[in-house]
Amino acid sequence: MDEIVSLENVSVYFNGVPILEDINLSIKQDDFLAIIGPNGGGKTTLLKVILGLIKPSKGKVKVFGKSPEEGRKLVGYLPQYVSFDPNFPISVFEVVLMGRYKGVLQGFSEEDKNAALNALKIVGMTEFKDRQISELSGGQLQRVFMARAIVREPKLLLLDEPTASIDPEMQKTFYELLQKLKKKMAIILVTHDIGAISVYVDKIACLNRKLFYHGLKDEGLEKLKEAYGCPVELIFHGIPYRFLEGHKD
Amino acid sequence: MIEIFQYEFMRNALIAAILVSIACGIVGSYVVIKRIVFISGGISHTAFGGIGLGYLLGLNPILTTIPFTIFAALGIGIISKRLRVSEDAAIGILWAVGMALGVIFISLSPGYAPDLFGYLFGSILTVPPFDLIVMLFLDAVIVIVFLLFYREFLAISFDEEFSRVVGIPVGSLYLLLLCLVALSVVVLIRVVGVILVIALLTIPAAISRQFVYNIKKLILLSIFIGMFLTIAGLWLSYILNLASGATIVLVLGTAFLLSSLFKR
Numbered sequence: 325m326d327e328i329v330s331l332e333n334v335s336v337y338f339n340g341v342p343i344l345e346d347i348n349l350s351i352k353q354d355d356f357l358a359i360i361g362p363n364g365g366g367k368t369t370l371l372k373v374i375l376g377l378i379k380p381s382k383g384k385v386k387v388f389g390k391s392p393e394e395g396r397k398l399v400g401y402l403p404q405y406v407s408f409d410p411n412f413p414i415s416v417f418e419v420v421l422m423g424r425y426k427g428v429l430q431g432f433s434e435e436d437k438n439a440a441l442n443a444l445k446i447v448g449m450t451e452f453k454d455r456q457i458s459e460l461s462g463g464q465l466q467r468v469f470m471a472r473a474i475v476r477e478p479k480l481l482l483l484d485e486p487t488a489s490i491d492p493e494m495q496k497t498f499y500e501l502l503q504k505l506k507k508k509m510a511i512i513l514v515t516h517d518i519g520a521i522s523v524y525v526d527k528i529a530c531l532n533r534k535l536f537y538h539g540l541k542d543e544g545l546e547k548l549k550e551a552y553g554c555p556v557e558l559i560f561h562g563i564p565y566r567f568l569e570g571h572k573d
Numbered sequence: 574m575i576e577i578f579q580y581e582f583m584r585n586a587l588i589a590a591i592l593v594s595i596a597c598g599i600v601g602s603y604v605v606i607k608r609i610v611f612i613s614g615g616i617s618h619t620a621f622g623g624i625g626l627g628y629l630l631g632l633n634p635i636l637t638t639i640p641f642t643i644f645a646a647l648g649i650g651i652i653s654k655r656l657r658v659s660e661d662a663a664i665g666i667l668w669a670v671g672m673a674l675g676v677i678f679i680s681l682s683p684g685y686a687p688d689l690f691g692y693l694f695g696s697i698l699t700v701p702p703f704d705l706i707v708m709l710f711l712d713a714v715i716v717i718v719f720l721l722f723y724r725e726f727l728a729i730s731f732d733e734e735f736s737r738v739v740g741i742p743v744g745s746l747y748l749l750l751l752c753l754v755a756l757s758v759v760v761l762i763r764v765v766g767v768i769l770v771i772a773l774l775t776i777p778a779a780i781s782r783q784f785v786y787n788i789k790k791l792i793l794l795s796i797f798i799g800m801f802l803t804i805a806g807l808w809l810s811y812i813l814n815l816a817s818g819a820t821i822v823l824v825l826g827t828a829f830l831l832s833s834l835f836k837r
Binding site for chain 1: 606608721722724725727728730731732734735736737738739740741742782785786787788790791
């Protein structure tokens with residue numbers, strides 16, 4: 325099975341307002357795709373459609389050939405915001421273990437616990453496993469939620485603005501982690517970080533209610549302007565100049 | 574202090590205090606960490622309708638209150654999640670409608686309504702043995718449901734969206750949790766009454782969570798603190814000759830204040 329996610333003519337309306345219109349998207353097994361676009365362009369909504377958290381008003385969604393609710397067993401998810409009470413009585417290890425949930429009345433096995441420890445090792449948080457989550461910094465929390473996303477060894481990883489809340493030094497480590505993970509799973513990354521895209525990502529999709537481009541990144545960056553509806557500042561890593569177009573009007 | 578337990582009503586009161594603390598420790602911990610204190614307050618006030626129904630039908634009000642609070646819990650849960658009504662509006666509506674029904678039922682029932690004040694404000698010294706058995710049974714149900722589903726309850730309290738992603742039936746389990754709140758309201762009514770129930774459901778857990786950061790420890794500490802403070806309130810009300818339910822609530826409130834100051 326080569327195609328793991330397919331969206332056909334998907335539209336989402338909230339109270340009659342279009343959020344996504346006529347989206348066609350196909351994700352393959354070894355894709356590393358970045359979705360870029362302005363705020364309110366529907367990027368998070370698109371991820372939630374793939375996860376089955378939002379039902380499309382029109383169109384068909386298949387995840388691993390099944391409905392999103394079925395297919396998401398193979399999907400890991402790192403949300404942009406996790407709204408929780410910082411004093412919630414739960415430890416780092418327990419948060420990660422939750423990602424291994426199998427079903428009602430099914431406890432966590434030794435295998436699940438080992439997987440949780442392993443995921444914490446991958447994100448470099450092993451020594452924090454017994455900490456209560458209120459004792460962590462923003463960047464550390466982000467790594468814990470990352471461990472929670474990969475603990476079930478997903479075949480597809482959805483990341484929503486993963487670098488927005490961490491400092492630049494951590495961002496590099498984070499992208500290096502993704503480089504390792506992409507050998508084992510397809511990755512869809514929603515981001516504003518165009519610099520990182522130019523270095524690490526293979527394909528891009530430009531989304532502003534409609535999908536403006538979907539394909540290899542080199543041709544796609546040109547199309548950014550169309551998606552944003554306004555010139556975009558592009559700063560390429562390793563390229564010693566800034567690319568900034570003026571407004572047309 | 575020991576000699577007061579030679580009276581049967583005191584022994585019953587002590588058993589009631591213990592049964593109440595178990596329900597409060599388990600359910601109250603989730604009420605506090607999931608921040609459903611006011612939903613629980615709504616459910617407890619709606620219970621007055623069930624008490625009125627008991628008077629009207631000539632049945633034990635504790636028994637008629639069980640289906641009534643379950644219905645209220647499901648009503649608040651379903652209305653706020655499925656309809657375009659905000660949760661606090663749903664709570665407010667059911668709260669008032671439940672109490673109004675209770676008043677109508679009582680005014681329709683023949684004769685004078687004995688013990689009505691006890692159902693409103695609690696009367697731990699007059700809990701009949703049959704009601705203790707009902708409370709024991711409800712406690713058992715609460716403990717069993719908790720043991721079966723504590724993982725899911727913790728997950729949906731922490732992060733609903735992620736719980737949905739990993740396949741937890743979030744909607745059904747939330748309703749189940751509200752039903753546990755409903756059952757614990759019934760356990761508590763005899764001791765503190767519908768109006769003061771919310772104090773026992775929140776204060777022991779609110780005190781405990783300042784000191785422990787693990788759900789199992791939180792529940793155990795809440796049960797222990799609930800037991801200690803309820804019995805202390807019972808004893809104080811006996812020696813000072815004050816209303817038992819209100820004294821227990823004031824002891825709980827004072828303990829919360831002191832623990833917050835101490836923790837600061």
